[in-house]
Amino acid sequence: MLEKIDEDAETVKEDRVNRSATIEDVARAAGVSRQTVSNVINSPQIVREETRARVADAISRLNYAPHVSARRLRTRRSSTIGIHLDPYAGGISGVVLDRFVHALTEQAGERSLRVMLYAARTPEEEIRRMGDLREGGEIDAVVITGTFPGDPRAEWLLERGVPFVSFGRPWGRDDVGAPSHHWVDVDGAAGTAEATRHALATAGPRVAFLGWPAGSATGDDRERGWRRALDAGDVRAAGWTPIRVVSDENVARARDVAAHLVASDEIDAIVCVSDSLAVGAHLAAVAAGRPALPIIGFDNTPAAEALGLSSVEQLPEEVAVGALDLLLGGAASIEHRAAEPGSAHVLVEPRLVVRETAPPSVQP
């Protein structure tokens, strides 16, 4: 467990052992404010000489060590969480991880924790970085992202007993009942199922799926949600065979793949595994003279918003709260759709953001 800096708790605890002076002790002893003590340490030139001398005397008498490293040395805790950033790769959906980093930074700040970034191009490089920072006492815990089956990072962290949580499932045999480590993830299948139900209710029974090639854990999970909703909706009974086409994560190729799909009159809507593919499908639909064809993306990126496409929103803010709750031992102070207390995972249910596809009418 990562411990929060809790000044009060620490003070109480240290009274019984080897209590160190705090900045408040110095302020009280010198008869000045906390800010003045801080000024004497950081900007002595702006403090009156007499005040400066009084504060300096109190610092000396109380043996006050303002440097956080002093506490780190005593506690061997940095209250800092490490997280790696990939090199910027562009693409429509890259924004999701950046949103998560924003949210993690904000939520960590509210818990008096720090976030330290490190760059890594491969899992092996990430392991080296984590090792260096951990060895240096610069981080107490890490968050890993983009987990995959057989992820060497999880194994490395487990072996060394480093507290961590992953954004992404371990993708092992029983992730939910007996996961190999703490994790937070977004329930992709629930998201595509909701998108599919919405399309069935508003567009018609023939809802196609534009996915990634089989074999990506995330993509397969999202496809399952579409199938589940179609089955529940009794679409096969209506005599239509569900259509599924695939493209890699590329707008232009998705447009090409979707061209055949939208040119025929065999579908009422398309649910997509990502916003990149949804944008490609939308461009194909516009080209085929069907700009209002309902197309639903995944990730609710600025690109989907700009084009007025509905999309499944991952709620990275809830993922960040879940990750910190797990690291800190399940404080569960902030609402999220988590599993039971004491659970080793948080599965965030995404939310469909519905946009009216109101394409600008063509003017002469």
Next chain:
Amino acid sequence: MLEKIDEDAETVKEDRVNRSATIEDVARAAGVSRQTVSNVINSPQIVREETRARVADAISRLNYAPHVSARRLRTRRSSTIGIHLDPYAGGISGVVLDRFVHALTEQAGERSLRVMLYAARTPEEEIRRMGDLREGGEIDAVVITGTFPGDPRAEWLLERGVPFVSFGRPWGRDDVGAPSHHWVDVDGAAGTAEATRHALATAGPRVAFLGWPAGSATGDDRERGWRRALDAGDVRAAGWTPIRVVSDENVARARDVAAHLVASDEIDAIVCVSDSLAVGAHLAAVAAGRPALPIIGFDNTPAAEALGLSSVEQLPEEVAVGALDLLLGGAASIEHRAAEPGSAHVLVEPRLVVRETAPPSVQP
């Protein structure tokens, strides 16, 4: 100046004062590798008992303190740069700052520097955060972003002598010749001038500008580049009065504003102050039956790429290199279009990314 961790230099210097044992000293004394020492410290269970005892003995004899905080206490240096992240606000152009953070993390890592994030909603909150981290010795220097005239953060940092560099000009009287502090910025006017010259050469003389309302330093700068290129291109001589319209940073409103512009036959191309506005203008052009109207954005975001729009690329990677060079005293080891050595600023010249607007042909 922020100093890099330079193990060799530090060792040499400390030999003359109060040299501390390094991990290499311990490895040598115990006759094992550096990695084995690291394992004994971090994962003793994986090291053979006899080796473990030998390393532990060497650590004890040399009084080796593996914790980086020990060095921090001696040097009062953390080799860590702080940078704040705004709460995620969405929008097409938010990705530029995230790209900069990616690049800064990567470039800092190559210089053995750390990057620490903190959340702040206002300049005042950012100042409090910087103060806490600085007081705690957790950061040596900061990078501020999104500067504006009268920025209180710059004043606060200058008063306290905290090393810093801004991504964004000080926006004072003589930013380039006698800037109030180190800064890196992208030459927005050069970017829009290049975009305008490209449009003049390939689309026709009537190049309109879709900008932000006057008064934003960045927006006014980008507008100047458009005017400069038009003037140099002798467009007024051709009897056309340059058209400039404005919208705030919103796709839907930009579409409305651009609707009048694209409906008439009075323009050959539009240069835009941002990709959000370019996407809006493109949607208006599609609606008006002119999907191939050349529209050039700014920031080269995934949204512009997805729609096949040309856009001015800010090169955040060069901005990050420039920021670190200034913080470290102008190492200038990596290529960028910087000013002369010893200069207090780096002005990065952006690059126009030209895309063929090849809208999917409308099929029956």
